[in-house]
Amino acid sequence: MASNLQPKELRKSLEKWTQAENEGKEFNLTDEQLHWEIYDLLGVEGLTPEIVKDMRVWLDASDESRPVQLFNRLNNFYLRWCDGEFIDAPAENLPQKKMRLLKEQVQPQQLGQRQVDIYAGLNVMILLLELNRYALSKARLKDEIAFYPCGKKDTEGFDNQRLLRIISYSNCFSVGVFNTIVGKFLSKANLIGADLHSTDLSEANLRDANLIRANLSEANLIGADLYSADLMGANFSRANFSRANFSCPNLSRVNLSRANLYFADLSGANLSEANLIGVNLIYANLSGANFSRANLNRAQLIRAKLYHNANLSGANLSGANLRSAQLIAANLENISWNEDTKWDDVQWLETAKNTPAALKQQLGLE
Template structure:
């Protein structure tokens, strides 16, 4: 049994903060069989490893067994859709690889109703996965669902799954019924323990249960055990004697998760090898096998996060003598290419949705692939700062570094999950040299901003070389897209290093990243970031926002010119935006909580629905700004200019309004919390009382 919590109801834009859990299977059955809810799109969201895809498969099979032919389930993995038609019916026809879907009228047969289970909303293989494109697809599903309710010849239903982060910054259809898969509670865990006992024996299952319930078991482990995938890995580790309570003492959540994945990786490398590699391996050969898996993780990520071609993995391994020798040794045993068989045992399987003819693989659990990708990136980031044995400098020179950055980062986007794993892995590494890494990446970033890697006329550019290499393996990226990806992913690493240094007293003065350069210095260019935003958006309208918005928290943007910038939904919490120019910028729904906006120019900016709790806004220019439904609780607005601003339904609980500027065009309708606000001008009190 899986439990979920209702996040939001159809035709309501309010997200429920607290909700009682429901049985997910019962909820889905009730949604499907209740005619009054047939205009609603069922949306199941949840984090990685929560069981979304497994539920889709199980529920589709239950419908097939118990409700067919009343309902005919069709399971579609959205990652397998390679072309999206303007008409949703044509997209469905192309996705259902069966003869009946090729006939005209298959969707209008009054005697047949389909339940379309669209699994993996966050893995849509749209061109660039733009917010607008994804939003448009979801709107089409919502509109078609309403048509199915109105048209008796249709009557079909849609169930969509995906990670909740995929919905950030998206206006969802009004008829979306969203539930979120809840963490496993004790009742569900007890059922799981019972099933685990049937597999490994009740004694071992009981022993694992007692381990989790013991007082000395770290709370972090108990929390992670509420996630299905991690519960299984913990159970397997305990079964093999690899799990102790001392392992997790003093670890953070991400570090505990990494420890579990690393132990699981060691487990499959030493205990769960396929027959093709079932010979005595030296420690060096085990490391070679680990390298094969990390390269597979990188390739899958570079190819879009779903699958990667075998030839892509093989090509990346050509330069690794150890990995090549290991595979050659296995080849002598089985007489064929061993890579495909070797990968099959390590949480990978053939990719059914791939268009690559020579074969492709995908990770059974996407989160495990992201962890392996982070391991691969860690290796390179450490090598980039390895000092030369003789003389000054590094073993990898400036030109080699640029080539490797494009090779590793010149694709798509680094995900928050990969970045979290990467920074935690680096933090515990003896070979992590943060200052040197920061300086080298910043140098690359500045060269990239100046167009030095793409504006080369007398030779093939690095973006072009990388794009050509990726295209051979089914990854269609032009050299502009590669160049933009390399630059933005490097910016993400710089932002993360800057955040990392803020927590280390010995690094604060040595690592200080300003995307526009430090104000009042020769290298300061207030227009730089705005130019990079425009350049990044030249391939996709909101490319910069999609790539960077989750990494801007605590960023130093002081003095930057971001007028007219599109930053809707960006995470700028704790950022320094003092003295910045943000007039006419779109910051709707952005998280600016705790941000420093002193003397910032926010005139006519769209801040509707923005979170400005505890933000510092003294002397900020908010004239004409749209602050409808903005959260300004405990914000410091002393001396701010609010003339012609729209504060309808804004939250001003305990906000400081000392010496604010306002006029008769400032809109205060339905403003909340003014009675608890501090230093409210008497003239404003009298005006609101009389109006």
């Protein structure tokens, strides 16, 4: 989608926001002037990947870029925006001012005060996420730039529901606005301990994101890209991961009970000691995955690919449905099962390793 905002225009503003030409003055623009320029520039539409990519080039190439100062000013705006400071200010506040100017144009854009506020806040978040990614690639910046949408866990500023409230607020004029605008920019995001239950993050780019101990129960993650994301200890109970992209993720001890992982690629994943009660793993690629001591009670493993040394040692398969599952060279040492476990048409069980003698006898393999 084309944007009315041009890369050159954004670069010029980013430079201006950190300029300090007068001796003894930190910045030419006061905070109040900066806040208005943010609403004026970014309060109309969502930033595009092309514009954000150009910003990254500018950060690398320009002598005028001051990433630490830019980050600090934008992060200050973000925190104040999250608290509703700008939209709750007495009239005429900044969102109202921008809305009025838009309505006075020859071809006015039909944006209300809330839409202007939401666009400005979400676009600043996108800039902060990009600055965070940029800093991770620069040793000199790692200790000076770190963006935490919910604040850093175990610090006074941590608010595990901050992003949840932003998502709810963003959706007030159109469901899915947050995911549409910000979802593609969440790679490498610091979301440790964030409460994101029941949110829509379908097709979101969460590559390399830090979701340790995050709550994504009942979240919509259909088609999400979770390549190399850190999901250790996260709660994904009843979440929908259908067609999600994983690559060797660390899912140790996560709660995926009743989650929908239909057709998901979890090859090489670490699911040791995970709660997988009632999980839907139909047609899932689980080759080489580690399910040691995982609870797969009543799990749906129909036609799942459990081969290339998939490790099920110590797993609880009571009531699980393994109809037509492929068990080439899977490790079945010390698994537990019961009369409700379904083994109909299971394939290549004879190649599995450490299959309990009682199971072989039950299935007539001896």
